Amino acid sequence: MILDRLEKMPVGSFHYKLLLVTGLGWLFDSMDTGLIAFVLPVLAKEWGLTPGQMGWIGSIGLIGMALGAVISGTIADRIGRKKVFTITVLMYALGTGMCALAWNYETLLFFRFLVGFGLGGELPVAATLMSEYAPTRLRGRFIVLLESFWGIGWLVAACIAYLLIPQFGWKIAFVIGTLPALYVFLIRLHMPESVRYLISKNKVEEAKEIILDLEKKLHIDSVPFDKELTPEERGSAAVEVAGPKTLWSEKYVKRTIMLWMAWFGIVYSYYGIFMWLPSIVFQQGFAVVKTFEYVLIMTVAQLPGYYCAAWLVDVIGRKNTLSVFLLMSGVASYFFGNAATSEMLLFWGATMSFFNLGAWGVIYTYTPELYPTSMRALGSGWAAGFGRIGGMIAPALVGVMISGQMGINNVFIMFAAVFIVVSAVVLTLGTETRQKQLESIG
Numbered sequence: 001m002i003l004d005r006l007e008k009m010p011v012g013s014f015h016y017k018l019l020l021v022t023g024l025g026w027l028f029d030s031m032d033t034g035l036i037a038f039v040l041p042v043l044a045k046e047w048g049l050t051p052g053q054m055g056w057i058g059s060i061g062l063i064g065m066a067l068g069a070v071i072s073g074t075i076a077d078r079i080g081r082k083k084v085f086t087i088t089v090l091m092y093a094l095g096t097g098m099c100a101l102a103w104n105y106e107t108l109l110f111f112r113f114l115v116g117f118g119l120g121g122e123l124p125v126a127a128t129l130m131s132e133y134a135p136t137r138l139r140g141r142f143i144v145l146l147e148s149f150w151g152i153g154w155l156v157a158a159c160i161a162y163l164l165i166p167q168f169g170w171k172i173a174f175v176i177g178t179l180p181a182l183y184v185f186l187i188r189l190h191m192p193e194s195v196r197y198l199i200s201k202n203k204v205e206e207a208k209e210i211i212l213d214l215e216k217k218l219h220i221d222s223v224p225f226d227k228e229l230t231p232e233e234r235g236s237a238a239v240e241v242a243g244p245k246t247l248w249s250e251k252y253v254k255r256t257i258m259l260w261m262a263w264f265g266i267v268y269s270y271y272g273i274f275m276w277l278p279s280i281v282f283q284q285g286f287a288v289v290k291t292f293e294y295v296l297i298m299t300v301a302q303l304p305g306y307y308c309a310a311w312l313v314d315v316i317g318r319k320n321t322l323s324v325f326l327l328m329s330g331v332a333s334y335f336f337g338n339a340a341t342s343e344m345l346l347f348w349g350a351t352m353s354f355f356n357l358g359a360w361g362v363i364y365t366y367t368p369e370l371y372p373t374s375m376r377a378l379g380s381g382w383a384a385g386f387g388r389i390g391g392m393i394a395p396a397l398v399g400v401m402i403s404g405q406m407g408i409n410n411v412f413i414m415f416a417a418v419f420i421v422v423s424a425v426v427l428t429l430g431t432e433t434r435q436k437q438l439e440s441i442g
Helices: 002-008 013-047 051-079 081-099 105-133 136-163 171-176 180-190 195-200 204-217 231-238 244-248 253-274 277-283 288-300 302-312 318-337 342-369 373-403 408-429
Strands: none
Touching: 002 195, 002 204, 013 051, 013 081, 013 105, 013 136, 013 171, 013 180, 013 204, 051 081, 051 105, 051 253, 051 373, 081 105, 081 171, 081 180, 105 136, 105 195, 105 342, 105 373, 136 171, 136 288, 136 302, 136 342, 195 204, 195 373, 244 253, 244 373, 253 318, 253 342, 253 373, 253 408, 288 302, 288 342, 302 318, 302 342, 318 342, 318 408, 342 373, 373 408
16 A cells, blocks of 8 residues: 555656755765866876876775675665665765875875765665655656766766866865765755665554655645555565575576676776776877866766666666667777777767766666665665676776786777676676566566
């Protein structure tokens, strides 16, 4: 009864407010990640960093993200989505501010780890919360739109880098990055706890109060609840919180393997490419300001990539959309690494951004749908956490490859191969979840 009324609610102001609140968290997360990418070339010159040291500044944040995703995803199934989301947003915001106080390479590494922990914890929990409120018919679209805030955050980071870093230095970027701390108060005002989570914890009366409040806000005539839960709700409430071993049970092992490999490949390629993108373009002979202009144009291409994916996930499905976007990311990566002119560098960079970030939107849609409520945040957190291992490896490995004179083209041949392999894995092992209610996905 409770979930039936949740599903039947028309899309209204509540859903868009929730999208905005969680999306702003995504935007600030992306802005922070983008800022370190734009800061690296300036910081390397000021501190005399080697390519290997630059790589580790990117990788250390990913180590924090891996731990944050696993720990936060696990406890979010125990203490709630909202509490974990609030804590992690505050942690990464304050950590970013501390980066502005870094006085040497080692202290910056430590502060970047703290930022990464907060970042990694917030993203899968926010996606889980949004997926548990979005109506089945539009769930895929809502999650991809949530992920599209990542592209907006990169645009903000690029603008900060273009307008402020040349004038005021790299520290100003991190000072601005502390603004999300204020955003925590918005969360408290506008974000309810997940109804599905409350039912799974036998907090039925609290779940009913949220439904009644939402119906009032959406101008729906409310009727009293029956005392009895539906069979699906009783089953959800009777299930204890699962542990990591459950991810490898016979029922879930196939989808866990698929998700972990997909996450690893996407994160490995994304952070390996985009953490180095300003530096790579700079190595092609452009001045710093020109570099920011080029990367800004490439970043703008992320937004139509998200919106195209948001449409396709409900037309051809999650599995097919993800597989196609990964494959095309590989094609674009290959040609980007072998671009002979600035025009081709810009074209293939924009194409790479279009498909790569569209794939990110789909993976965040797909992951929570493949696990039940009792282990949804757990499954999402562990998949994202394993993926961050790829993010730890890639930036440092690119630094080593560039130092070894292997050439930019060989770096991008490697990324193209990773995309193509992961695309095949998703197509082979994936299970379609389009237009299925979360409780009915087997």
